[in-house]
Amino acid sequence: MNRREFMASMAVGAALPLLAKAGADIRPTRFKPIELPGLEPRPDFWKVRPQEIIDICERATKCSRREIIAHTPLGYPVYALFYGDFPDAPPQTNWSAGASSTTWKNYMGNPPPAKQTFLLLAGVHGAEPECVAGTMNLIQELETGRDFRGKTHRELTDLIAKYRFIIVPCANMDGRAISPDHLRGVAWHDFRAASQGTWKDGSLVGWRGSKSWFPLPLDKVSYPGGYPNADGYNIMHDATPGDIRTAEARGILNLVARWRVDAVLNGHSYEYAPSAITPSAVDLPAKVERVNAISDRINAAIHAAGLRAGKIGANRTPTSTINLNTVLALASGALTLTLECSVSFDRPIKPPKVKPTRTYTFDELMEPLFIAVREYLADGLNRPFLVRGTDRVFGD
């Protein structure tokens, strides 16, 4: 390891040995994986189990870097694979100071990276495997030219080549370790139980209910769901500056800041037709407007691909949400956008729990991920994601 590599390794996840033996020292789960009777077998291309994720990441040779950015409470490695050139030394300042300094290049480097840097982040919620499955297939295509189905996404991979492209294929390996391979065809109650868990009396913790706790009190549950990590933390809401609780969130934040990430796609799933969700208003107005426009573009493409019956209106009112996307945006100035794939059905959101109108195939469950990355990257080539600022000299 030369000096530059040493400095780089110190800057990202300082406590993490770069050559850590994946699979070593992984502890058994405290809770047994949930069993859902009648769950159909997954197809061969649906690679979402922790050991499969580890094996695929360890086998990757076309990437220019591979890092373990965190270890989960159970000891699983959280991988980042880097495609493209990443020769840059660590920033001499952070984005907060750099954005206010005499030149934005103090953060971005001089010269700054020749290409924009994109992060595809999947599996923050372990019970939501669709974007993990899609990401595994995308890695396979980047490595071998074809995904696990033998398919290609030539337009997408051509776009990726125009970026520095970082993949974190599964942020929440602990949640994955106790989650089913998929939730296709699963009834609403079982979907909720698998996702956010059940209390000791058997009642559902619930989606919003799970957010009443940070961490989820594991001594009060019969099953914690695949939403949190093994300590009960919902990584998506590990977003309090100065009080980041999980190694997973810390690793992702360090990664984004270190490599000057310009845009993030955060891949999730829910129980409805797929969509890119409305951005939070908690960011610079110009960035919120841009993310809203990219979200509209992705939703139009998902609709055009026949993956949702209902069209989503354009230019929606931003939300008041505060989550991991909020702090990632602060870490490097990045645009941040969440995609929700469907775990199974197209069903109306209101009233809740009504009969689904459609059950997606396994191919269709992960297809929104390919569409979203393609549209996001295409938009960034039309117009750079960020105007980092102009070189400026203050008068005093």
Ligand SMILES: [Zn+2]
């Ligand atoms: Zn989620």
